[in-house]
Amino acid sequence: MSYGIKILNSDSEVQVDGNYRNISEVEEDTSATVDSYPELISVTNTPLVPIIAIRPSSDYFVTLFSYVYSDPNYTDFNMITEVDETSDPSSPPPVYSTSIDWKLYSETPSKSTDTHGLRIYNADSDLVFDAGKKYFNIVQVDQITLGNPTLPSGVPFTKPYEDITHSAISNPYYILSPIGFWWYSARDFTKYVYFIFRIGLKQISATSVRVGWFCYWRGFTGGAAQTGYNPTCNLITCDVH
């Protein structure tokens, strides 16, 4: 037997056993500003791979762009948001201002400071559950497939989106992956202008979120093209306890 205790939920799904460690919250922030490309948000340096979940605002799309890794530590993460795609392409596009709440989870091999409750170790004496920690908890997983951004004649870009409802939980945190990439360039009088897009999130209500393409950069280029990577995305809706 490889475990000393196994805890199942009401659907017979394993919550805690000795085979795998659970992931718990180690850092968070609220109302973090995102108003530049890219917005670099620092975390406490850690060699343990972080899992970062975000809660977007309702004004502009945002997406978690990348983790910054400087061997052997994860040091920051990058967020991006919408830009003014109608501005003069001869200078960097103005970035709209929004904010996010975020939580960082990772394996946490050290025990909490609590002196009461439940603490479970595996056969190697590694901590697998500690009642003093806030655990990463998937509430819902949705798969979303969007059309490509397009530019119908004479109107702004059409940027496909889909609204997702999670009635079981209010104001959750989300992980979205992959975030795709779409390039659209076209002739504008004597020059070619390009626009690039990613897939991001915007809050609709406490129990719903919009998943959609948004423009995060544009400039001049040498020719016309419409191409990119438009995958089916996983939207992971999370809660912590």
Place this chain on the structure above:
Amino acid sequence: MSDFGLRVKSAVGAILLTITDRITRLRYLTQINADTSGNTTLTDLTGHSTVEFSVMLETGGDPLQKCQHSVTRTGTQIAWVYQEGYSGAVKVYASAKSAIFVFMYT
């Protein structure tokens, strides 16, 4: 409210773990270099629901036109494929280094 199983509460009565939670376990985690595709077999995935995904890793340089790996599961195999794209001979987007995650939640 369930009348069986385990419920863990904090000292002030907040529920930390209850019988309907899907507390999530990290099964597999690795870093994959840019321009590299591959796979691994995790035999213990049988009978479990998972969610697998990637996050782009920035190790220097602007990821403006870079993409993370796609990640898929077929049975017990987890596969990752790098992403790059061209317009004619011009590379429009390039592969990035990625962190690959596989979470089990049943």
